[in-house]
Amino acid sequence: MMFGLDKWIPGLTPEHAWIVQVFLVVLVTALISFVARFALQKLGKKVSLTKNRLDDIAFTALSRPLGWIIWLQGLAIASDLILAQSGSAIFTYADSVRDIGVLVCITWFVLGIIRGTEEAYIETAAQMDKTTAQALGKLLRLVVFITAALVILQTLGYSISGVLAMGGVGGIAVGFAAKDLLANFFGGMVVYLDRPFAVGDWIRSPDREIEGTVETIGWRVTVIRNFQSQPMYVPNSVFTTVIVENPSRMQNRRINETIGLRYSDLTNMDRVVSEVKAMLQQHEAIDADKTMMVNFNKFGASSLDFFIYCFTRTTRWVEFHQVKQDVMLQIAEIIKANHAEIAFPTSTIHLADPVVIDNS
Numbered sequence: 298m299m300f301g302l303d304k305w306i307p308g309l310t311p312e313h314a315w316i317v318q319v320f321l322v323v324l325v326t327a328l329i330s331f332v333a334r335f336a337l338q339k340l341g342k343k344v345s346l347t348k349n350r351l352d353d354i355a356f357t358a359l360s361r362p363l364g365w366i367i368w369l370q371g372l373a374i375a376s377d378l379i380l381a382q383s384g385s386a387i388f389t390y391a392d393s394v395r396d397i398g399v400l401v402c403i404t405w406f407v408l409g410i411i412r413g414t415e416e417a418y419i420e421t422a423a424q425m426d427k428t429t430a431q432a433l434g435k436l437l438r439l440v441v442f443i444t445a446a447l448v449i450l451q452t453l454g455y456s457i458s459g460v461l462a463m464g465g466v467g468g469i470a471v472g473f474a475a476k477d478l479l480a481n482f483f484g485g486m487v488v489y490l491d492r493p494f495a496v497g498d499w500i501r502s503p504d505r506e507i508e509g510t511v512e513t514i515g516w517r518v519t520v521i522r523n524f525q526s527q528p529m530y531v532p533n534s535v536f537t538t539v540i541v542e543n544p545s546r547m548q549n550r551r552i553n554e555t556i557g558l559r560y561s562d563l564t565n566m567d568r569v570v571s572e573v574k575a576m577l578q579q580h581e582a583i584d585a586d587k588t589m590m591v592n593f594n595k596f597g598a599s600s601l602d603f604f605i606y607c608f609t610r611t612t613r614w615v616e617f618h619q620v621k622q623d624v625m626l627q628i629a630e631i632i633k634a635n636h637a638e639i640a641f642p643t644s645t646i647h648l649a650d651p652v653v654i655d656n657s
Contacts, residue, residue, distance in 0.1 A: 319375045326371025330364055337363070354417060358409025362402035369398040396452050404445040411437050433489075481517045484533030488514055493536070498545040505539055507531060549584055549608035550617045552624060557600025562637035566593050570603055572631045577607050580627075582620040584608045600640035 337360050345353065376391030415434035494500045494511055500521070501508035509523035519536070521529040558566060574591040577583050587608040595602040605628070609620045632639060 319378050322371055322375045322378065326368060326375075329371070330367045333363060333367060351414075354410060354413030358406050358413060362405045362409075366399055366402050369395045369402070393452065397449055400445060400449055400452065404441060407441050408438060411441070480534040480537075481532045484535070484537050485514065485516045485519075487537055488519070488533060493541050494543050494545070498543055501542050501544070502539045503542065505535070507535075507539075544612075547612045549587055549610065550612055552605060552607050552609065552621055554625070555595075555602050555604045556628065556632075557597055557602045557640040558632065558637050559640045560599075560601060562635075563601060565635045565637040566601055566603065568635050569632055569637060572635070573603075573605060573628055576627055576631065577605065577624070580624065582610055583624070584610045597640075599643045 337356075341356055341360070347353075373391050373395035379385070380389060380391065411434055415431065419431070488494070496511050496514060498511050499509070500511060507521065507529065509521040509529060512520040512522050512528070516533075518530045518532055521531055523529055558569065562569075570591050570593055574589070577589060577591065578585050583589075584607075588606065589608075590606040591603065593601065593603040605624075609617055611617055611620065629639070
């Protein structure tokens with residue numbers, strides 16, 4: 298088939314017409330690829346001006362795979378022309394190569410969308426959200442790879458049902474052999490999804506001797522640095538069965554102290570309690586919007602006890618103790634200013650009848 302090329306090219310014989318056809322297909326493919334690349338450059342400038350980040354992600358993910366798809370389609374057409382003329386067996390695989398190449402390009406595009414979305418989310422997310430985004434990104438990429446591999450196998454003529462059946466039997470065997478590994482994997486998924494803690498958080502468990510700062514959250518273990526600066530490698534399955542406290546997410550820290558005055562200072566107790574409460578209400582480091590109590594509540598064995606119950610604005614351990622120290626020193630000054638004293642354990646011996654000493 299010469300498609301009328303002999304009218305345009307004098308002296309062209311049917312034996313050589315297919316060469317011109319192949320050349321024209323490659324030329325048209327190159328021209329379409331050039332036009333597409335030029336159009337994408339123009340479109341990219343407009344897309345970059347928008348505030349929506351999703352169109353930037355989609356454009357970046359599409360730009361390179363689109364050029365490969367154009368060339369794959371063009372070369373497949375050229376290969377069909379060569380096959381019709383030469384009958385060479387190698388060109389019979391052109392359509393399969395094209396189909397596989399297009400699937401690879403589609404996979405490339407989807408992976409680009411996932412990667413771009415993950416990076417965009419991580420830029421603005423909190424630490425735990427970053428960890429979750431990375432985990433979900435890895436999981437989605439794994440799903441895309443497996444799906445692409447199965448579709449490619451189907452394109453090559455292999456039975457997917459056989460592969461899936463073999464994978465199911467193998468999965469059962471692997472599940473029994475690696476149940477602890479799978480338990481840790483799903484434990485890691487629970488941590489990623491429920492987000493009880495993040496990297497950098499200080500956590501502790503009253504059920505186990507686990508306390509320290511989270512360094513990494515892996516698929517199998519979580520690394521926690523305890524306060525002796527020793528790393529603890531905790532299997533993720535542990536976090537599905539124990540209670541985890543996260544002091545890093547406290548909004549306030551509590552001061553709860555009991556102070557005793559002498560029994561002889563009973564008449565001064567009311568003024569001391571009132572002034573201590575006023576001091577706490579005016580203290581800039583104490584959160585006055587939280588529960589605050591200062592009350593005389595106990596006749597002790599050797600003291601009259603009143604307690605203070607309040608919350609600091611800071612949650613940082615070092616700053617909390619500085620605030621607590623300042624509060625306690627101011628309470629001592631208030632007690633002193635009211636001519637009272639802090640009691641200490643004493644014992645008084647009461648004799649009902651006077652003792653008479655016989656000197657005879």
